[in-house]
Amino acid sequence: MTPTQQDDVPASVTVPKVLRTRKQLQAAAVSELALLxxxxxxxxxGAQLRWPKLDPVELAQARGNMHRLAGLVQLRYQLTREQADQQVAEFLAVPV
Structure with a gap:
């Protein structure tokens, strides 16, 4: 609805919200995890090129988890946690 259309709708009319069941929410979460x-x-x-000290098996086990990957980067490159988080966030294009 545009703002002008909202003005034309009486206050007694409510717009229904999309309600999801617990199973629908769980299925959506599983789907998002599989996509990740x-x-x-x-x-x-690309991660191997960025951090050659990391083993491909370790990278695979991280499974896209930003915190696990940052922990690996921190250990292998003797960085602070903040530096590792920043590098991983830049690589994954995630705002810190």
């Missing part, structure tokens, strides 16, 4: 893992598999070669 699929995208991560494609990102592993």
């Amino acid at each position: 893992h699929a995208n991560w598999k494609r990102a592993i070669p």
